Amino acid sequence: MDFELSDRQRAFRDRVRDFIESEIRPRTDDYRAQHDEGDPWKVIPVVEELKPKAREAGLWNLFMPPRAGRAHVDDSFEFQGEQLTNLEYALCAEEMGRLPWSSEVFNCSAPDTGNMEVLHRYGTREQKDRWLAPLMEGKIRSAFLMTEPAVASSDATNIECSIIRDGDDYVINGRKWWSSGVGDPRCELAIVMGKSDPDGSRHGSQSMILMRMDAPGVTIERMLSVFGYDHAPHGHGEVVLENVRVPATNMLLGEGRGFEIAQGRLGPGRIHHCMRTIGAAEVALEMMCRRLTGRVAFGKRISDHSVWEQRVARARIDIEMSRLLCLKAADMMDRAGNKAAKSEIAMIKVQAPTMALQIIDDAIQAYGGAGVSQDTVLAHMWASIRTLRFADGPDEVHCRAIAREEFGKYADLKQKLPGMR
Template sequence: MDFGHSPKARQYMERVSAFMTSEVHPREQEYTTALRAQEDRWASIPSVIDELKAKAKAAGLWNLFLPDTAYGAGLTNTEYAPLAELMGRSLIAPEIFNCNAPDTGNAEVLLHYGSSEQRRRWMEPLLGGEIRSAFCMTEPDVASSDAANMAATAVVDGDTVVLNGRKWWSTGIGHPDCRFVIFMGLTDPHAPRHARHSMVLVPLDTPGVRIERMLPVYGYLDEPYGHGEVSFHDVRLPLDTVIAGPGRGFEIAQGRLGPGRIHHCMRLIGLAENALELACRRAVSRSAFGKPLSNLGGNRERVAKARIAINQARLQVLHAAWLLDTAGTAAAVSELSQVKAAVPAMACEVIDMAIQLHGGAGLSDDFPLASAMAAARALRLADGPDEVHLGVVARAELGRYRTREAG
């Protein structure tokens, strides 16, 4: 692969970086202050977000994740990856560029699998930044690391589909503009293993849908997006709300996950870069025992190892993105699992080092490190836990030797 960025990618990198420097970073504190001042942090979004979204849209920095030129920037995964890294340095940047999860994955699902009516009603407002969405797959009562364990049901009844079950860690469900979820449930338990489930579009105000609670991660509720536990009790919807037809849930899920893992990993690399920058600034500006922190306790080596780890992770993710672009998802299965296992672990180590250099301040809300650690640690579970991805990698690696032995 060519390690250089394409001219198109370089142009977007320059534009996104300039926008982050001039528009996003200077207003992050304004956003945080306004959000904390709200009596109910779930009720509304500080106005700074809509102001910045309008500017980003006017600047043509909008839906950058989507390779389809009719709706997005037409960037490949490899070209979009460095932009996701830039956005990952800020809590608010992904929404400002309309590139925040899970909306990106939901939009891709609707683009590739949705009907024309589903696209009109849900995808177009989502890509316009007018509404937000959530994805309901993980469940509290089963080991969701094996998605085939899913207990929630999506049963076809004539010209309707009836949903029952409980989901949790439904990211984005708390956003005041969240209007729909994609629900995945068991439709036919007797069908082949990967043809049993369906994905259904569910308006959030449908009778029988209830947000039971918002779930904290290490004490952080991640307002105003959040991660919710949601119950579905005899939720009855028209059959045309099923995406691509009954039984295609696993097929859709696999198509959704490839680019999404690239996005997650590159945003995490941006998060780690921000943590390393904060660590270095702290290390050279503070002294203890008559020396700068950078000269104490092996901190120079820790900084060096963090730089090496970030650079290694970035190259590995870019390689996975390139393989996804050039050979397709099936050819990149192992590489996608490799980065999904490696990058969150790397980010946790770098952020932990930065927290240590900040002392007690690193544990507080005075710096974004504690919340960054919560986000990075959660991603060792989201989109599949480390163990599942390591299993995929091991299966691919050992499979080559079994083939040779059989030959």
């Protein structure tokens, strides 16, 4: 096994890191001031000022997939990103995770990244011209409407939202929530998952369709908070869809292919989340160490108390293990495809948030009262990452898939167990 990064991998990681440190981080106070002033649901000027610089630096749409080997990709499409592999992008995503608002500067924010990849892989030329072009230009934002409050959406076959053909249109009816991105005033597009054939097969009745957010019948009923944080200006909303008519040409790939699209979309998205989470864990560990070495309690530095040595050591071990698993998953996706890497994707999706939450919690403990206040980023960081234990599939679903694969290895009950006579 070769754990050495290639020149290209190292170059993109370092370019993203250097741009964040030289251009984005120095504007953090400006970002906070603009974020906290007035209506929270707004475009933040400093982000828009930095976007042209990132684009000029060749650090724009980094995640867009390579053209080669993608059956549904139109190679003539003129809006191409930097064409990073999953492994290359994973390294960059970790750097972005160290300063969360930096992702949008590179036009690499969720759910736009996943939605752009869906359009890139599965969209028609008309759909790409209408929606992918402005998304890749950073002119609009988008949302992904899948989860529903009335059913256990961890089993997507439960989804009740209907997408029914009526002449040249489809009519959408349903209620969605945790619809990330709908709070942004630039959110013009949503990808909606729902049932197009109520009597269809378990995995063949769901479809995905493109919907304008300003279409008649679309109502953002409320924005949802996460442990009291509204996550503005992006946000997560509860959206009601009442007889929303969209052209039949807005259907993605074809009726009944929603699960196929979902698998193509969620695999890379989970890796992106995990690497950003590792970046956040690194920030929490650094903050914890600085605090522990700079404070004195009971006559010595807090870092000299053995309990903290154990916690810091465990944090470093867990970060390194998680990073290796994440990079392994990304590499498998590049070499063998998302399906071949499904177990590794599931494992890191469970491991990364759990690991980061423990480190952030230890960092909060090191800061005491300051750790739960607005004086550090730790409380907001914990609240944001806690959602990842159920976003893109809850831990229990991923653990179920992992366990079933393990059970499958030993399905032959006649085989004598190791150590048994």
